Amino acid sequence: MPCPQLFIALRDNMKTALGPELEHLVPAASSSFLQELVAVRRRMHIYPGLSNWEEHASLEVRGALDFMGVAYDYPVAGATGVVATIGSGAPVVALRADMDALPITEDTGLPYASLEDGKMHACGHDAHVAMLLGAAGLLKKLSENGELQGTVKLIFQPAEEGFGGGMRVVEEGWLDGVSAVFGMHVWPDLRSGVVATRKGTIMGASDKFKMTYKGKGGHGAMPHKTQDPVLAGSAFVQGVQPLVSRYTSPTSAAVISVTRFNTGDGAQNVIPASVNIQGTVRALTTKQGQDLRRRVTEVAEAIASLHGLEVEMEWAKLPYGATVNDAGLAEMLMTEACANEQVCEWLDEPTMAAEDFSFMASKVPGLFAFLGIRDEAIGTVHGLHTPWFRIDERVLTTGVGLHVRTALALLRRFQVPHEL
Ligand SMILES: [Zn+2]
Ligand SMILES: [Zn+2]
Numbered sequence: 001m002p003c004p005q006l007f008i009a010l011r012d013n014m015k016t017a018l019g020p021e022l023e024h025l026v027p028a029a030s031s032s033f034l035q036e037l038v039a040v041r042r043r044m045h046i047y048p049g050l051s052n053w054e055e056h057a058s059l060e061v062r063g064a065l066d067f068m069g070v071a072y073d074y075p076v077a078g079a080t081g082v083v084a085t086i087g088s089g090a091p092v093v094a095l096r097a098d099m100d101a102l103p104i105t106e107d108t109g110l111p112y113a114s115l116e117d118g119k120m121h122a123c124g125h126d127a128h129v130a131m132l133l134g135a136a137g138l139l140k141k142l143s144e145n146g147e148l149q150g151t152v153k154l155i156f157q158p159a160e161e162g163f164g165g166g167m168r169v170v171e172e173g174w175l176d177g178v179s180a181v182f183g184m185h186v187w188p189d190l191r192s193g194v195v196a197t198r199k200g201t202i203m204g205a206s207d208k209f210k211m212t213y214k215g216k217g218g219h220g221a222m223p224h225k226t227q228d229p230v231l232a233g234s235a236f237v238q239g240v241q242p243l244v245s246r247y248t249s250p251t252s253a254a255v256i257s258v259t260r261f262n263t264g265d266g267a268q269n270v271i272p273a274s275v276n277i278q279g280t281v282r283a284l285t286t287k288q289g290q291d292l293r294r295r296v297t298e299v300a301e302a303i304a305s306l307h308g309l310e311v312e313m314e315w316a317k318l319p320y321g322a323t324v325n326d327a328g329l330a331e332m333l334m335t336e337a338c339a340n341e342q343v344c345e346w347l348d349e350p351t352m353a354a355e356d357f358s359f360m361a362s363k364v365p366g367l368f369a370f371l372g373i374r375d376e377a378i379g380t381v382h383g384l385h386t387p388w389f390r391i392d393e394r395v396l397t398t399g400v401g402l403h404v405r406t407a408l409a410l411l412r413r414f415q416v417p418h419e420l
Contacts, residue, residue, distance in 0.1 A: 009394040010034045013193065017401020018138075019339025025404070028141045029397065033134070037396050040064065041130035042112040048101030048119045048126070051159035054080040057099040057129055061156045064133045068140050070154075077168035082156040086139045087148040091414035094153040094175060095403050096183040096360065097132035098125045098160035107387035122389040124186035124373070129156060131184075131399035138404050150411040153178060159356075164318040166356035170363045179414035180329060180365045182406045183357045184399060188383055190345075190372030192392045195338055195402060197369040198347040199330045203323035204255075205289030206354030207281040207316050211236070211300055214310040217266075217273035226271045230263055232307040233275040237261065239299045240279075243292060248283075254292060255282040255352050282352040286321035286362075293319070320354040326365035329410075333367060336409035337402060353384070367406070371399050 014029045040060050047056040058080035065072050065084050072084040080099065106113045106120040114120045132154055142148045155174060159165030175181060190196055213236075215227030240256045248254045260278035281296060283289040297313050304311035338344035347370070357368050373380050373392040382388035 006038070006393060007031070007034060010037070010397045013394055014397035014401060016341050017339055017398045018404065019342070019401075022404065025138050025141060028138055029400070033137060034397070036064075037130050037134045037400070038393055040133060041126045041393065041396065044126035044129060045121050046112050046115050048114050048116055048121045049080070049099070050103060050119055051100040051161050051163040051165070052078050052080065054099040054158050057126075058082060058156070061099070061129060061133065065136065068137055070136050070140055076155075076157070076174060077165050077172060078158050080158045081165065081169065083174050084136055084154040084156070085151060086136065086154070087143045087151045090150055090416055091179045091411060092151040092153060092177050093407060093410035093414065094155055094178045094181040095132060095135060095407055096155040096157060096181055096357065097128040098157050098165065099129050100125055100159055100161050100165070102161055102385060104385065104387055108390050110390065120387065122386060123161065123384050124389070124391050125160065127186050127391050127393075127396060127399070128184070131396055132156065132403060134396065134400035135403035135407070138400065139407060142404075148411070149415060152407045152411070155181075162318070164320075164356050164359065167318065167359040170359050175360060175363050178364050180326070180367065180410050181360045182367045182403070182410065183360070184369045184371050184402065185355070186373045186391050186395070187370035188374050188381060188389070190370055190374055192372050192375040192380070193395050193398050194343045194345055194372035195333075195369055195398070196345045196347045196372070197325060197330050197333050197367070198350060199325055199327040201284050201322050201324050201350045202347065202368050203350060203355045203358070204282045204284055204352040205286050205320060205322040205358070207289055207293055207319040209279055209281070209296060209316070210314045211277045212274055212312045213277070213304060214274045214312070215307070217271050220269040220271050223271060227308050228271050229273070229275040229309055230271065232303050232309050233261060233277050235303045235307070236277060236300055239303055240296055243295050243299065247295060248288070252288065253284050253352075254288060255280070256292065256296065282354070284322060284350060286358075289319060289321070320356055321358040321362060323355045323358040323361055323366070323368050325361070325367055329365055329367035332409050332413060333369060333406060337406040339401065339405060342398070369402070371395055371402070
């Protein structure tokens with residue numbers, strides 16, 4: 001049960017995020033609505049499901065939609081995804097939330113911390129689901145009032161964390177006939193309640209590699225009798241960095257981070273027969289990410305041939321492209337979706353974190369935004385994907401309001417004018 005202060009903040013934030021035009025929706029966000037908003041999020045937090053195993057989240061979503069009388073399709077993009085539909089006719093716009101958790105052991109000490117060993121909602125997707133369900137409740141109310149001119153699809157997708165649930169949503173045709181799609185992510189680098197977005201690229205393209213150099217091991221005192229993969233591996237670590245500093249335009253940006261260098265656990269005076277090196281590549285455009293994949297492979301092969309080694313290179317099966325916002329939609333978020341008293345900001349720069357929302361935003365015009373959750377006073381300062389990650393639940397209603405206002409703004413934008 002949320003404490004009274006949380007409750008009051010949720011109600012205030014709901015009012016602010018809906019703005020004066022939608023004030024008549026505030027009673028619909030009743031006490032039980034706010035309680036359930038928090039409760040859904042906490043239940044999901046207690047029972048996290050990894051990518052493609054989001055059974056609990058899927059049950060929560062379907063249970064809530066059934067309760068609200070909202071129609072939906074299921075399963076979507078695998079066994080757990082759900083697409084709800086509210087309203088009818090053209091235009092059709094979409095809102096999206098992801099549902100999966102991460103293989104991380106929670107260390108927050110929260111009373112509703114994960115009960116599943118080694119699984120945690122450390123990316124806030126539990127909050128994303130709760131906010132979109134809250135939006136479903138209010139959009140349903142608008143639809144019943146005859147205030148919804150068109151159709152809103154609410155996409156609850158599985159497997160964002162590296163498994164491309166968003167791609168499956170696109171492949172299965174759930175965005176066919178959709179004019180635009182909106183998604184948001186809770187963001188610990190932004191002050192609580194702040195909404196921020198950007199025109200163009202907001203999140204980078206992401207790729208991962210695993211590489212093995214195979215040589216000939218031997219005594220460390222007789223290196224001339226070996227083919228040393230450690231030396232070659234070191235050359236690789238150094239050799240890929242010029243791809244950022246010399247190959248990438250100075251006005252663009254890219255990241256190549258070697259994160260693992262494993263020579264095995266042999267004796268200290270033995271040169272191993274192989275080394276395994278792993279890392280990640282990030283770029284600001286999908287094309288740049290593809291180019292860097294090719295160039296990193298070339299560097300790996302050139303160094304292998306120089307040192308007389310074999311090389312095995314394995315890349316991510318599903319690299320994520322850059323998430324690119326439609327400029328007009330980003331402007332719309334600032335001017336129409338953000339209610340008057342709400343703090344909305346332009347982001348100075350994109351982040352190199354990646355999102356599988358990119359698959360959706362490359363199919364139809366996309367709009368992605370960050371919702372701040374940072375508040376030192378309550379300790380919501382830890383990064384995404386850490387065991388200490390926490391969100392500021394007071395912003396749950398800010399997210400609900402933003403979804404609703406964005407959906408309405410999108411419907412207005414894509415309205416087909418009546419013939420005179
Ligand atoms: Zn994540
Ligand atoms: Zn995430």
